[in-house]
Amino acid sequence: MRTPPPFAPVQAPWQLSERASALTSSAIREILKVTERPEMISFAGGLPSPEGFPVEVIQRAFAEVLATRGKSALQYGPTEGYGPLREWVAHRLTKAGAKLSGQDVLIVSGSQQGLDLLGKVLIDPKSKVLVETPSYLGALQSFSLYQPTFRSVPSDEQGLLPEALDAELAGGARFLYALPNFQNPSGRTLPLERRRALLDAAARHHFPVIEDDPYGELRYRGSPVPGLLALSEDSGATVIHLGSFSKVLAPGLRLGYIVAPHALVAKLAQAKQATDLHTATLTQMAVYEIVKGGFLETHLPGICALYQHQCSVMLEALAEHCPAGVSWSRPDGGMFIWVTLPAGLDSSALLEEALREEVAFVPGAPFYAEAGARNTLRLSFVTVPEARIREGIARLGALFARRIRQESAHAA
Amino acid sequence: MRTPPPFAPVQAPWQLSERASALTSSAIREILKVTERPEMISFAGGLPSPEGFPVEVIQRAFAEVLATRGKSALQYGPTEGYGPLREWVAHRLTKAGAKLSGQDVLIVSGSQQGLDLLGKVLIDPKSKVLVETPSYLGALQSFSLYQPTFRSVPSDEQGLLPEALDAELAGGARFLYALPNFQNPSGRTLPLERRRALLDAAARHHFPVIEDDPYGELRYRGSPVPGLLALSEDSGATVIHLGSFSKVLAPGLRLGYIVAPHALVAKLAQAKQATDLHTATLTQMAVYEIVKGGFLETHLPGICALYQHQCSVMLEALAEHCPAGVSWSRPDGGMFIWVTLPAGLDSSALLEEALREEVAFVPGAPFYAEAGARNTLRLSFVTVPEARIREGIARLGALFARRIRQESAHAA
Known part of the structure; x- marks a missing residue:
């Protein structure tokens, strides 16, 4: 470890930028550190299930690419991404109702990088950025580096309320950021009529909408709702779409993509060039090798069946063990359930007790850009074995019940 | 392709950030677009030779990792990087004279990402940043996104002049950025005594030095000069070291690393988490599999021999074909030769003529943060076959001679 010299000057050897001084480690990251013990039943993670990783298929694809096109797979490549993969993304989204060419697609190193590039290109200090309540914590962190002013869009259990997007709230916004499908953290899905109304508001107030959709293909109940990108075709609204190979x-x-009008793709590519030159050529070629023949169509049903089962086990356990006054979302897909406790309970304080009982979750407050509901929490069900889901929820339910009794005794 | 709706509002559908409005495509990138035709003899690229890529070794490593640890290689991983690879980097640099542990190492997605993270964490708008004259274009672009004020450190053919780093120039600088070994673009190497003097100035004026060292292991002539990181141990100066697997x-x-005091690594990791979560786990594990047994020690001599041969062919051709008044660097390693034409000649104007004769190079001006020497240009020798190096340099030499004659006729 490098230690300071014995007579180091009092002055620090470097000065952090204003944005770096404001950076803190994510609340989730800190919780995950204490949940690595094997005894811990952790619903705090956001990891997809490794049961769903097609290891052998990936192994064959890397071997095939290296055996047949090794030298080009290992050379520098274009910043915009590997052409055939860009075309594949465009074609897949066109089948879902958008009208795209490969030029509208920028390949990125995971959709988290998409968030960073969009922040770089669209946010100045104090720019207004509209976000859902709650929103994806990783996006809030990513945008925060560019020092925007977040404005929260009011929501209910179905998602954001488009009628709230009046001139006062939406005027001059650089963009609205939304996860319409099985949102992280709430698990909720924005209904079709609200999607249409959101795009009308975006066209009327001239703000682009960033549609972050890592979970859209993980639907295990109900019918798909058309995406904002597909719906935007006739709306006059601009939709920037983020997709990812992480969950499928x-x-x-670390592979994802941004879809945007190609003038914006060109600007995002300039920013990406300065940021990391390009995404790994080998990875792009191997993933194209996997998906080009329709692999996802046969692979996704297995993941959806697994997640559906895990989700229903947790929903059953919640119904069995939670006391009156506690409610939770019933997601149609994705990885998360959102729990709302009676008003006045603070889930951060509850977490300390839960950790002592070897159960972990993520408190809801960090998912709000502004002061949020402290009586909420996020549960992930995908990587925990069935019996441990039941045991963990039983412990949480008992803890909720105890706290609710304490609160009402205190109030009486 | 997504076209605007027929009655699109006059107002643009998005507003770019100030930093994005200032972004332009790299001069090199634009030149490379016109040099892709097979007839073109291009000395403009900065690509390493694919002859040096150990394709089969890489193929075996990916296969091994996926076969034995596939599920963990495909899962999310720690932002700081894969532990054994961090330890390997620390150990390798410790052998070279630094004293490090794995905690001082952050794995990044290519050292270009290292530059972006350092810009994010150390630069505020108008922060003073010290750079060499000339400097690496990709670093200037990367830092520019954070809107610093660049200050150029005077240099001669051996590199920067440490005695120029007085309080006026160096006071309050956020950092000095330097490529001490076989610099891109100049090919020059900073002598030992200047390295020591630079570190003294850094300690005296309290600025950290970023040592970017992608080419250091590509030495094919002369003896290695100790790196700034190793020399900093007793100097009181802080050195941040950037390394890369791209050239070796x-x-x-897309794999590289930042070495820094671990308090700064922690802050850089927070920034990286918001930027792209982490670098691909599979790639890190595969590269560790390759390097852990000492592969680079047997692999690098072959690359160095290849580059030495390519370099000497170009140096011979330059001596044979260049008219009096033209000078060039004689690198001890790396990939680039820097040519200086008589004062008054503009290499950007010359490039247009050269392209008509199917030869390409990169003009020197874009490598300067402030107004630079327009009579300079960069040549890369690594990917062009020997006969075409001779032919291309013959055409360039004739072109230089013609221009010099025209200039003197004009002046007479």
């Missing part, structure tokens, strides 16, 4: 193939590959 | 294994993997 494997997150350790 | 393959650039398409």
Whole structure:
């Protein structure tokens, strides 16, 4: 470890930027550190299930690419991404109702990088940025580096309320950021009529909408709702779409994409060039090798069946063990359930007790850009074995019940 | 392609950030677009030679990792990087004279990402940043996104002049950025005594030095000069070291590292988490599999021999074909030769003529943060076959001679 010299000057050897001084480690990251013990039943993670990783298929694809096109797979490549993969993304989204060419697609190193590039290109200090309540914590962190002023869009259990997007709230916004499908953290899905109304508001107030959709293909109940990108075709609204291979193939590959009008793709590519030159050529070629023949169509039903089962086990356990006054979302897909406790309970304080009983979750407050509901929490069901889901929820339910009794005794 | 709706509002559908409005495509990138035709003899690229990519070794490593640890290689991983690879980097640099642990190492997605993270964490708008004259274009672009004020450190043919780093120039600088070994673009190497003097100035004026060292292991002539990181141990100066696997294994993997005091690594990791969560786990594990047994020690001599041969062919051709008044660097390693034409000649104007004769190079001006020497240009020798190096330099030499004659006729 490098230690300071014995007579180091009092002055620090470097000065942090204003944005770096404001950076803190994510609340989730800190919780995850204490949940790594094997005894802990952790609903705090956001990891997809490794049961769903097609390891052998990925192994064959890397071997095939290296054996047949090794030298080009290992050379520098274009910043915009590997052409055939860009075309594949455009074609897949066109089948879902958008009208795209490969030029509208920028390949990125995971959709988290998409968030960073969009922040770089669209946010100045104090720019107004509209977010859902709650919103994805990783996006709030990413945008925060560019020092925007977040404005929260009011929501209910079905998602954001488009009628709230009046001139006062929406005027001059650089963009609205939304996760319409099985949102992280709430699990909720924005209904079709609200999607249409959101796009009308976006066209009327001239703000683009960023549609972050990592979970859209993980639907295990109900019918798909058309995406904002597809719906935007006739709306006059601009939609920037973020997609990811993390939840449909494997997150350790770090591969995602941004879809945007190609003038904006060109600007995002300039920013990406300065940021990391391009995403790994080998990874792009291997993933294209996997998906080009329709692999996802046969692979996704298995993941959806697994997640549906895990989700229903947790929903049953919640119904069995939670006391009156506690409610929770019933997601149609994705990885998360959102729990709302009676008003006045603070889930951060509850977490300390839960950790002592070897159960972990993520408190809801960090998911709000502004002061949020402290009586909420996020549960992930995908990586925990069935029996441990039941045991963990039983412990949480008992803890909720105890706290609710204490609160009412205190109030009486 | 997504076209605007027929009655699109006059107002643009998005507003770019100030930093994005200032972004332009790299001069090199634009030149490379016109040099892709097979007839073109291009000395403009900065690509390493694919002859040096150990394709089969890389193929075996990916296969091994996926076969034995596939699920963990494909899962999300820690932002700081894969532990054994961090330890390997620390150990390798410790052998070279630094004293490090794995905690001082942050794995990044290519050292270009290292530059972006350092810009994020250390630069505020108008922060003073010290750079060499000339400097690496990709670093200037990367830092520019954070809107610093660049100050150029005077230099000669051996590199920067440490005695120029007085309080006026160096006071309050956020950092000095330097490529001490076989610099891109100049090919020059900073002598030992200047390295020591630079570190003294850094300690005296309290600025950290960023040592970017992608080419350091590509020495094919002379003896290695100790790196700034190793020399900093007793100097009281803070050195942040950037390394890369792009030139010693393959650039398409996108893998590099930042070495810094671990308090700064922690802050850089927070920024990286918001930027792209982490670098691909699979790639890190595969590269560790390759390097852990000492592969680079047997692999690098072959690359160095290849580059030495390519370099000497170009140096011979320059001596044979260049008219009096033209000078060039004689690098001891790396990939680039820097040519200086008589004062008054503009290499950007010359490039247009050269392209008509199917030869390409990169003009020197974009490598200067402030107004630079327009009579300079960069040549890369690594990917062009020997006969075409001779032919291309013959055409350039004739062109230089013609221009010099025209200039003197004009002046007479």
